[in-house]
Structures are given as C-alpha cells and as structure tokens.
Amino acid sequence: MKKKTVTSVAALAAIASGLVLAPTAFAGGASHGDAELHAMLSPVPTSKVTGSGTAMVHLKGNQATVTIKAQGLLAGAPHAQHFHIAGKGQCPPASAAKMHNGHLSLNTTDGLPFYGKIGASLTTSGDTGADHSALAVERFPMGASYTYQRTITVDDETAKELRAENAVVVVHGIDFNGNGKYDNVLGASDLDPKLPAEATDPALCGPLKMAPAGAVAGGMGGTQNGDTIALSAAGGLLAAAGGALYLRRRSSRQS
Amino acid sequence: MTGFRPRGRRSVYTAAATAFTTGALALLATAMTAPQPPPTPPASARTAPTAHSTVPQLPSAGLPRSEPAVISIPKIGLHTPVEKVARAGDGSIALPKDPDHAGWYTGSVTPGERGNAITVGHVDSEKGPAAFYGLGALRKGFPLTVTRHDGSTARFTVTGIEVWAKNAFPSQRVYGPTNTATLTLITCTGWDSTRRTYRSNLVITAQLTPS
Numbered sequence: 001m002k003k004k005t006v007t008s009v010a011a012l013a014a015i016a017s018g019l020v021l022a023p024t025a026f027a028g029g030a031s032h033g034d035a036e037l038h039a040m041l042s043p044v045p046t047s048k049v050t051g052s053g054t055a056m057v058h059l060k061g062n063q064a065t066v067t068i069k070a071q072g073l074l075a076g077a078p079h080a081q082h083f084h085i086a087g088k089g090q091c092p093p094a095s096a097a098k099m100h101n102g103h104l105s106l107n108t109t110d111g112l113p114f115y116g117k118i119g120a121s122l123t124t125s126g127d128t129g130a131d132h133s134a135l136a137v138e139r140f141p142m143g144a145s146y147t148y149q150r151t152i153t154v155d156d157e158t159a160k161e162l163r164a165e166n167a168v169v170v171v172h173g174i175d176f177n178g179n180g181k182y183d184n185v186l187g188a189s190d191l192d193p194k195l196p197a198e199a200t201d202p203a204l205c206g207p208l209k210m211a212p213a214g215a216v217a218g219g220m221g222g223t224q225n226g227d228t229i230a231l232s233a234a235g236g237l238l239a240a241a242g243g244a245l246y247l248r249r250r251s252s253r254q255s
Numbered sequence: 256m257t258g259f260r261p262r263g264r265r266s267v268y269t270a271a272a273t274a275f276t277t278g279a280l281a282l283l284a285t286a287m288t289a290p291q292p293p294p295t296p297p298a299s300a301r302t303a304p305t306a307h308s309t310v311p312q313l314p315s316a317g318l319p320r321s322e323p324a325v326i327s328i329p330k331i332g333l334h335t336p337v338e339k340v341a342r343a344g345d346g347s348i349a350l351p352k353d354p355d356h357a358g359w360y361t362g363s364v365t366p367g368e369r370g371n372a373i374t375v376g377h378v379d380s381e382k383g384p385a386a387f388y389g390l391g392a393l394r395k396g397f398p399l400t401v402t403r404h405d406g407s408t409a410r411f412t413v414t415g416i417e418v419w420a421k422n423a424f425p426s427q428r429v430y431g432p433t434n435t436a437t438l439t440l441i442t443c444t445g446w447d448s449t450r451r452t453y454r455s456n457l458v459i460t461a462q463l464t465p466s
Contacts, residue, residue, distance in 0.1 A: 213346035219443030
C-alpha cells in the first residue's frame with residue numbers, strides 16, 4: 001500500500017520532470033526497491049588506525065549483497081564488522097572520545113550516539129543477527145587486509161535505515177599501543193568484559209550513501225548538425241555554380 | 256524591337272540569380288563555420304559490459320576535503336568552473352544548469368580526497384560546444400588539475416578512457432568507491448544521427464599525481 005503510493009508519487013515526479021524517457025532505470029529503482037549504497041571507510045579518530053577501506057551494498061528487498069574492502073588493520077586478528085543503524089548516520093568525531101584506562105580513546109559505546117546500534121553483524125558464515133553474532137569473533141574476517149563479500153538477509157528496520165541513508169559500516173579491532181596484538185592497554189571491552197577493549201573498539205567507519213544509477217544525459221546535439229549541414233553545403237555549392245553559370249552566360253550575351 | 260520587355264525580364268532573372276547565388280554562398284559559409292562534432296575518444300576506449308579493470312588499488316592518503324572550483328586541462332584547452340549537482344529523479348546524476356560548467360556530484364568525495372570524486376558535463380548544448388566538449392581528445396598520461404575552494408590544487412593524471420553504451424552502463428564500476436584519490440569525468444559520446452541523440456557515455460578516470 002505504502003509502496004504503491006511511493007511508486008505513483010515518484011512516477012508523477014518523473015513525468016513532471018520529463019524523465020519518462022528512462023523507464024528501465026526508473027522501474028528498477030522504485031518497483032523492486034533496489035538500492036545501491038556506497039561508503040568510504042576512514043580511521044576512527046584517536047584509534048591510531050592508519051588503514052582505510054570501501055563498502056558497497058546492493059539492497060533488494062531485505063537481501064543485502066555486501067562488499068567490504070579493508071586494509072591497514074591489525075594483522076592476524078579478527079575484525080568484527082557491522083551495519084550500525086538508527087543513530088545520526090555519522091561517524092564519531094574526536095570529541096566523542098573518553099578516558100579509558102588512562103588513555104583518550106573511543107570505544108564502541110562512545111560512538112553509539114553517532115552511528116547508532118548494531119543492525120546486522122557482517123559475519124563470514126552463519127547468523128548475521130545483531131544480538132547473537134555481534135561478537136562472534138571466530139566468524140569475522142581476519143587480517144590486515146581483506147575483501148568481504150556476502151549476501152545476507154537484513155531485518156525490516158535495517159533495510160529501512162539503509163534506504164534512509166541512516167546506516168553506517170563499522171569495522172572493529174585496533175592496536176592502540178602498536179604491540180601487534182589485542183591487549184588490555186585500554187582495559188576490558190565495553191561489550192564483553194572477557195575481551196580486551198582493543199578487540200572491539202571501532203577502527204574504520206563510513207556512512208552508507210545512495211549511489212547514482214545509470215548513464216548521464218550529457219549532450220544535446222548542438223555540434224551534431226553535420227548531416228544536414230553537409231547536405232545543405234552540397235546543395236549550396238550546386239546552386240551557387242548554377243547561378244554563376246547563368247550570370248556568366250547572361251553577361252557574355254550582353255557584350 | 257526595342258527589346259524592352261525581354262531586357263526587363265532578363266534583369267529580373269539576373270537579380271534573382273544574383274540573390275540565389277549569394278544565398279547559396281552564405282549557406283556554404285554557414286556549413287564551413289558551424290560547430291564541428293566533438294573529438295572522438297580512441298578506439299581502445301570502446302568497451303563491452305564484460306570488460307574488467309585490473310588496475311591495482313594502492314592506498315593513498317589523498318588531500319583533505321575541499322570542494323572543487325575549476326577544472327583545467329591545458330592540453331585540450333579546457334578551463335571550466337564547477338558547480339554542484341545532485342541526483343535526478345531517475346537516480347542518475349543531474350547535469351549542470353549551465354552547459355559551460357562542469358558538475359561535481361555532491362554525494363561523492365571532493366576531488367583530491369581518497370575516494371571516487373565524480374564530475375559530469377555536457378559535450379554540447381543545443382547551440383554548440385559545452386564544458387566537456389574536448390574530453391574525447393584526452394589520452395592516457397595527460398595531466399589535469401582541479402583548483403579547490405581552500406586554494407589548493409589537486410593534480411591528476413589520466414589513467415582510463417572508456418566508452419559505455421547508455422543502455423548497458425556499469426554503474427557500480429563507474430560510481431563505486433575507490434581506495435585511491437580518483438577523479439571521474441563523464442560526458443556523452445556516440446552520436447546517433449538517426450535518433451538524433453547520444454548513445455554512449457565517455458568515462459575518463461584520473462589518479463591523483465604524487466607530489
């Protein structure tokens with residue numbers, strides 16, 4: 001019902017702005033609810049992470065095909081990764097950092113007002129729920145650099161938040177003191193006291209934004225009168241020759 | 256006997272022939288000065304939807320965020336102000352209102368930042384050449400610069416030239432985020448004289464030049 005209304009409103013808007021010429025792209029966008037979202041993943045402030053990454057999500061109904069490329073993370077360690085939703089759709093600024101075990105840093109809880117709660121756990125296999133798999137360390141990507149790709153089913157709220165551009169990709173696991181492993185330099189994790197904070201603190205973060213779809217209409221043809229111009233040029237040449245011939249005959253008869 | 260009438264008629268013919276000849280010559284002149292079609296991209300730029308890039312993505316810190324002001328490509332005489340553009344109703348990137356301006360898609364990073372900064376422009380307007388008229392003359396290795404609102408200049412080198420049919424446009428490949436500071440420039444190409452429309456998009460990619 002709601003979807004129908006959205007579709008017809010969008011259709012009206014499309015007609016009004018003369019965009020009915022692109023029915024394929026339009027039908028794909030509205031009636032099947034497909035959405036393509038992209039994110040640049042950047043280091044979370046105060047995390048001492050120097051890595052980076054990208055994320056792409058193709059959403060079809062509640063099916064999300066997720067591609068994440070990450071690099072420059074702590075090697076040989078698991079990196080939990082999630083869709084965070086229903087916050088501000090932002091990554092936390094440095095000002096959100098607090099003192100943890102005597103060090104100014106940003107744990108997962110500190111970032112919640114910005115990126116929101118977990119909407120889905122981007123595990124490599126099995127469950128992807130927010131509750132049961134949030135810290136399933138044995139089912140998250142491992143290593144300094146990785147490419148993750150998986151099609152998962154997200155719940156209705158997460159699908160809605162993705163479409164509303166209010167979802168954020170967060171990759172966790174930092175090496176604050178640079179000793180090559182997760183330890184208790186920042187104390188215990190705010191999510192699970194059995195884990196060190198370094199293992200669950202946010203490392204990379206990027207808000208997912210709607211990507212453009214389809215080709216651009218970047219030309220109106222004002223330099224493409226070649227066909228007609230060539231024709232008229234040929235016609236003009238003939239006519240000019242004919243006229244000149246008449247004038248010449250005329251002047252020779254007069255003299 | 257006086258030959259008045261034939262003579263008068265003849266002068267009418269003469270006047271008509273003179274006017275006709277002048278008109279025909281004017282037409283010729285128009286044909287010679289009318290805007291020429293834009294330069295064509297190299298044959299190697301023609302692509303099929305299956306083609307895939309093998310360019311390795313190396314990490315690059317890039318420049319801090321700053322919105323673009325002017326794109327310059329001296330080799331093809333391009334120097335165009337940049338305005339902001341968003342998505343159109345159909346989800347595609349809207350074109351700049353002024354055909355002599357390039358458009359920077361505000362949903363992408365700013366040129367020089369790590370990521371894929373996307374710019375679009377008209378190849379021609381209804382009247383003649385527009386901002387991205389000369390893009391077809393670009394070749395790999397050509398330098399281009401973007402001056403930014405913070406006063407800095409981002410220098411790029413052309414690394415990719417591709418032509419994609421509009422009805423088989425690989426959106427994810429062209430618009431997808433990159434881990435390097437990439438600049439993408441898109442315009443129209445492939446004039447279809449029967450349908451009187453452009454059938455393809457010319458996609459130029461450039462990488463930030465290490466300074």
